[in-house]
Structure formats: C-alpha cells, structure tokens
Amino acid sequence: MKIVSIFVLFFLGFSTSAMAAWDLNDVSYLMPLPKVIGSDNLLRIKDEGSQGPLLPRQVLSVVPPLSPVMTSAEAEENLRVIAVRIDPCFPLPTPMACQKQIRFVWQPLEIGFRQQTSTVDAALHSFYILTDAEFDELLLDLAAWKNKFSPQTQNLPLQIHPAWKAEGDQSPAFIEFNSIVKKYAGTRKLTRVTSMVVRGAGDMWAFAGFAIKDNQLKLFMVPRLDRQSQAFVNFAVPADHFERGMISPQPTGNDSFSKITTNSDRYQVGETTPEHEEVILKELRAMHRIENPHAFNPENMDCVSCHVALSGRSWIEKNRPDLGLQTIADAFAYKNARYNLENKSTNVHNTQSLRAFGYFGNELAISQRVINESAAVADQINQYVESLK
Secondary structure, three states: OOHHHHHHHHHHHOOOOOOOOOOHHHHEEEOOOOOOOOOOOOOOOOOEEOOEEOOOOHHHHHOOOOOOOOOHHHHHHHEEEEEEEEEEEEOOOOOOOOEEEEEEEEEEEEEOHHHOEEEOOOEEEEEEEEOHHHHHHHHHHHHHHHHHHOOOOOOOOOOEOOOOOOOHHHOHHHHHHHHHHHOOOOHHHEEEEEEEEEEOOOOEEEEEEEEEEOOEEEEOOOOOOOOOEEEEEOOOOOOOOOEOOEEEOOOOOOOOOOHHHHEHHHHOOOOOOHHHHHHHHHHHHHHHHHOOOOOOOOOOOOHHHHHHHHHHHHHHHHHOHHHOOHHHHHHHOOOOOOOOOOOOOOOOOOOOOOOOEEEEOOEEEEOHHHHHHHHHHHHHHHHHHHHOO
16 A cells, blocks of 8 residues: 555545544444345345455354344345444454454344334354555545545444435445445455354343354354353343343453342342442442453453443443442543543443444444444554554
8 A cells, every 4th residue: 555645535534633533433333224124235144355255154054043033044144244343453362463453243134113124132243354554455445435425423422324324225325335345354354253142032142252264163262261152141121120140151350240230129229238339339340441442352351241341330320320430430431532432322221232333123232342442443543544644
C-alpha cells in the first residue's frame, strides 16, 4: 500500500484535528435485520471471499448444533453475518505481539413473532488474520467507502450502522461494504471460530472455541479454566433477575462473580446483611473490570464471565443504587471521553440475553465490553493513522 494514498483519504474525510476520525461505528459494524429472509443481502456461509468461502461447511459438522430445534442444514441455510469488527492488535499466543484481524459475527435468522425477522439465540464468531499490508489496504478501502457514502459516525454510540440504518440490507452502502470485507475474508485466512449454542428451553448456553490449522478444527482451552468449554444456566422467569444460575466451570479469584447470578433475590434491598452488601460490591468491581479492555482481553478472560457481566452489573445498578455504586464505577469502569460509550441495547436488564454484538430475537443486544473494546480499537487506529502524517 502506498502511504501517499492513505494521506489523500485522510485529508478527504478523516481529519483528527477536532475529534477521533475513526469512531465506534467505524471499527465495529452492526448489520440490519432484513425484512425478508432469503432475498436479503446479508453475507452467508456459501458466499465467496477472495480467500475462499467465508466459512467452510465442515465448521458446522464440528461445532455443536447451534440450537436443538435447528439441523445443520438449516443452520447452514440461515446463518448470516450480523456484525463485522476490525482489530489492529488482537492478542493471540503466537510469535507476533498481536494479530491484525477482520472478524465476522454470525447468527441464524428465523421468522419470529408477527412474521418479523428474528434471530436464534446462538452465534458463531469467525476470525481472519491479515498481514500488515492487507490491514492497511482494508483501512484505505473503508476510508474510501466512508468518503463516498458520508455516513455520520462521529460521537455516536455503537448501533446499527448509520450508513444503512434507513434503507437496511437493500442500501447501496451496505452492498458495497460487503464487497469490501469479502476481499479480506475466507477459508484461507480463517484462524479460529468460537461458538455460543443454546440448550434446554432457552435457559442454558454453552461456549467453546476452535483453532484452525491445516483445515482442521481443534478445541482450545477456555481462559482461566482447565476445560475446553463452559456453560451458563439461568432459569429466571421473567428474565429480570437470576434464579438457580450457574457458571460451569466457575473461575476463581478476585475478578470473578457467582453469588448475584446464582440467586439475585437474596441480594435485594431488605434481604441483605453487611456481608451480603460486601459481596455485591466485590462482584460489581469484578464486572466492571471484566468489561474493561485495559484490565482483561479475550486471551485471559473466560467466555461466560465476559458475556454475563453486563446483565449482572445492570441488575445491581437497577436494584441496589442505595449502596453508593458510583465509587466502584469511578475506580474500575472503562472510561474514554473521546467516544460515546452509551449502551443502546434494547434491554440491558434482560438476564437471559448473553449476546455480545448482534440481536436477541429482534432486539438490539450489544455488550458493554464490545463498546469499550471498539473505543480502544478506534484509539489504536487513530494513533496509527496519525503516525503516518
């Protein structure tokens, strides 16, 4: 890539003089749910990237079934790319300090209530490694795309991307964006796949990760555990609390939580002792730190803790404001005044919504961890582009 080219685009539409040029929605792209499944323009498994099929069919034969009511054939037909993320420095146990990546989040679509498009509560996350030159070219392509369609992203919270929020998957900006990301994704660049599958009556979720080498998928250990998978259960009805909840296996240490998510009713106002209140504050501290990319990354934090931290923290903040929680937030929550870190999820208090970046049914579901990570990535890219000046 020619540095002069990135300079041209930098001054055409990406000036960092006032605020960050690359904002949250410039590094994490959330797709729209289509009105009609089948004639939609969302990317599918069978779609070809420059590096081969976006996801090899054998993945679905190795990964546990996404849902007990969906066959592998149905999953293959209905899986769509729901979100795309770029990352200049994903930590992986390789000889490199970090990997440059583009990543896809996949969810199966289905016809839901009132014939509206909905999603199955399950997901795959595919990771594609890029060389330094490829990542630079990706930034260049995205900068040109943004300059062409002029979506307003500055200081917006993470959401369905503004470029296609109005027209959905029929938007020319959406179709052209998909053409761009297909240039950098495909089987030959695929290094890992992680899965979240749903079980029971939608009250149990299992997580696992697979490294891919020589076209073979191999389970890897869940961080902080000596196991290759992890599960979470929550039988709460309605899903505004935690009941008979369980993280299995349960990680230990100061940055772990389990009491609130086992039975939150024990920690309601009027039910607690000073010892209970100490537990609440300890677990809130852990949840804030788990959401903070300066404290933990995907290589040293287990799956369930990461996915449940938002609903656990939201329960505490909603039900125990009497404990003076701001002191904990001030000390341990991620802060970055350069971006709007507001969470626009439809219902952050839903204790059975474990989605990190996508949809719960047809409702927007974004974890605070993803918002915070997007801010950290935007910082890295802005600093990188600035260094080219």
